[in-house]
Amino acid sequence: MSLPKTIRAVTQNGAGGTEVLELSTLPCPTPQAGQVLIEVAAAGVNRPDIAQRLGKYPVPADANPVLGLEVAGTIIALGSDVDDYKIGQQVCALVHGGGYATHAIADVGCLLPHPVPLSSEQAAALPEVAMTVEFNMMMRANLAAGEWVLIHGGSSGIGSHAIERAKAAGAKVIVTAGSDEKCAYCLELGADVAINYKTQDFVAEVASATNGTGVDVVLDMVAGSYVARNLECMNADGRYALISMQGGKDVQTSFELVLRRRLSIMGSTMRPLPAHRKAEIAAKVRKDVLPLIAKGLISPHIFARFPLDQVAEAHTTLEAGKHLGKIVLTVKD
Amino acid sequence: MSLPKTIRAVTQNGAGGTEVLELSTLPCPTPQAGQVLIEVAAAGVNRPDIAQRLGKYPVPADANPVLGLEVAGTIIALGSDVDDYKIGQQVCALVHGGGYATHAIADVGCLLPHPVPLSSEQAAALPEVAMTVEFNMMMRANLAAGEWVLIHGGSSGIGSHAIERAKAAGAKVIVTAGSDEKCAYCLELGADVAINYKTQDFVAEVASATNGTGVDVVLDMVAGSYVARNLECMNADGRYALISMQGGKDVQTSFELVLRRRLSIMGSTMRPLPAHRKAEIAAKVRKDVLPLIAKGLISPHIFARFPLDQVAEAHTTLEAGKHLGKIVLTVKD
Known part of the structure; x- marks a missing residue:
């Protein structure tokens, strides 16, 4: 799979209401050691995203400033030392920012194999929650x-x-x-x-x-x-x-x-946790939660889905507080 | 060792200042299954005792209403099923009330063997702390x-x-x-x-x-x-x-x-803990703290000692807040 030169991502023109959100073209990031590049199928929308858009959520210095904390999709490039995952594999992941995009970098420790009974949208709604x-x-x-x-x-x-x-x-x-x-x-x-x-x-x-x-x-x-x-x-x-x-x-x-x-x-909040702590939690999810999903005992409910260019509507829906379950961005079918 | 018919104990004439404290003669209690009777050499004085004297510390329904949460002394009678301790053995103990007395009942789970380098007064100052x-x-x-x-x-x-x-x-x-x-x-x-x-x-x-x-x-x-x-x-x-x-x-x-x-x-406060939880904590003290005492790394410091009939002075000294370390009642030399 050849890598794109550029990606599309939701960026912000300052902090404020949904009008600050815009879709931009950015250079395609390269996975470093212990990371993979995911072609994003869907991304979860979470309350910390709203706070970050408003300028009220401190973004860690080492994080991607692009919104988005969780994605599902296909691995299209591996950093060095990545042995447990393969190009072409379906995964979902907690990401260190950058989820509202066509492509996102994830640490291997925060990857989950795509849970079998779930759609991409459901899988994207899983990691943060x-x-x-x-x-x-x-x-x-x-x-x-x-x-x-x-x-x-x-x-x-x-x-x-x-x-x-x-x-x-x-x-x-x-x-x-x-x-x-x-x-x-x-x-x-x-x-x-x-x-x-x-x-x-x-x-x-x-x-x-x-x-x-x-x-x-x-x-x-x-x-x-x-x-x-x-x-x-x-x-x-x-x-x-x-x-x-x-x-x-x-x-x-x-x-x-x-x-x-x-x-x-x-x-606690998830985002400031050091990478090794997030990896421990992801390992616990792989061990104890994925089997419950496979048995149908846990099934993420998608309340609403929006394409990436309707991210403002996704935020407005979350802020309205009338949803039941999760709101996701659908990035690629 | 023949058991006394009566014991001397600090009782209260209502709740209030130290003037409510008095020394009384009470029937000697009989140890039940899993309990021992200790002839008290010394008893620790603690802040909850002050609160209890003032009527501000709820005494559990199953507790002895007599003041005093810790003692050191000699086992003089065993309840049924007590195999780990012997009559004549020196011990200290967290007691469920009743420590300000010549004799006190202790649950076996809350007994500690008398720590070798310590005086009776020091041993009496140990369990609650x-x-x-x-x-x-x-x-x-x-x-x-x-x-x-x-x-x-x-x-x-x-x-x-x-x-x-x-x-x-x-x-x-x-x-x-x-x-x-x-x-x-x-x-x-x-x-x-x-x-x-x-x-x-x-x-x-x-x-x-x-x-x-x-x-x-x-x-x-x-x-x-x-x-x-x-x-x-x-x-x-x-x-x-x-x-x-x-x-x-x-x-x-x-x-x-x-x-x-x-x-x-x-x-947390120690007193409302169920007996089995107190026993777990005492077991941890036996395992991890008594060796430190044996090595001289922990050594209870007695700031002041008072005979049982000067219990009012003991309370006044604790309430004055000028002490360094513990205050104890010396009951028997």
Whole structure:
């Protein structure tokens, strides 16, 4: 396969609304040692992309400043020392920026073989979500069979994957979502209890659903005023995994329950993790999550798809918050 | 050894100042299955005892309401199924209340053999401190060789043990304390850096001492306004172990660093832990801490000793906050 001289990629004319996004022609990047070049079939759209477009997400110094954190496609060039993958192979990958493009560089450690039952769009929707959920809910918060987990934003891309992942782990799942339609979607995915946070008090509903014991794990992307309420929802030895702060970073709470119930509060975002840590998480996804996908127990749901030149519409759809599951860019059929 | 019919114990006439404490005669308790009766030589005095005297520390329903969480002495009776210990053996123990007495019941899981180089008073000062530090700083926060730890209240009983324990683990130790004399004491115990929190800004001093990277572990008994400042002091992947809230339970902070630096905040208090968890911690102390005591690397420092009938003076001394190390009650020579 001969390599193109140039690629098409979404670039930004400054920071701001979707009007800053434009499609540009850039030189084709060359994979370095331990990297591959992927001809992109589809790219996932994620909330950090919105924050980055707005100039509110610090891009690591070594990252590609082009938007996009996950892709699916075909390997068309190998860097030196790449033995485990071949040209022509279908893969998906967490990328260090640059996913909104016809071609993207990925570190071998962050590659996943294309999961067999999935479309390219589904595969593109997998890496960021699966690695985020695996690292936070499974590796750090250590959700175990028989335990209760409270998943906020249950109908989001992260939330819908987390529901299926938690059920596959044998856990009992409570979600919050912002409409009855979203709650119904979460229940269809397997959630045991769905709480409409606009009409119900989730602290009271969690207490009721768990007979007063509370949940063992919380997966939260809200922070702000949710922190104190999440702590109230937690069982002894509970673990609270925070992955975003859509409700604000400022927290007022009491630490009395943290002490008395031996709670742990843990935060993380994927992007600043060193490459070797991302590779560990990807390895865990290959080992524990891909078999669940092969069995049909986890199946990324694509809410909307847009071609690369309609990236603005993709962002507008994500920001509107009415989606169920993931939004992707289709780059090549 | 014939058992006494009655014992002497510190009881309370309601909750309040030291005037509520009185010495009473009670029936001698009988060890149940898995328990021993200890003739107490000395008992440790701890901050939770003060809180309990004031009526501010919830006593578990199954606990002895008599004050006192740790003792050293001689086993004089065995419950059924006790094979690992013998009558006449010298031990120390974390007890489920009842330590301020001539005789106390201990669960076998919470017994430690009397550490050879220590006096009875030193042995009595060990269980609560060693188990608290081992559980929080080592087992939960997982302090590793080469890492930096920030220990607040460095000259306290907990703090001084934590300094020696952390140094024995190969960590680099920064402490805070409330006077230059206390700072000097911490440096003598092996702390690398001591910060007088009354005259210095510990956030700036920690940044300076660690070349801006911050500490990997914080051991804190303050909470309140220290929470936000502790988070500022922490390195990526840092672990914050909270063991008391002497500065108040209400917390205002930003969780931005929790997310960006992947911090963990973990709280615990020893007393509400189920018996099997206490036994696990005691087993860790037997395995990892007693050898350090045998080598002289950890040596409980007794600041003051009082006979049982001067328990009020013991509490007054602890509340005055001028002590360096531990305060004990001497019960029997």
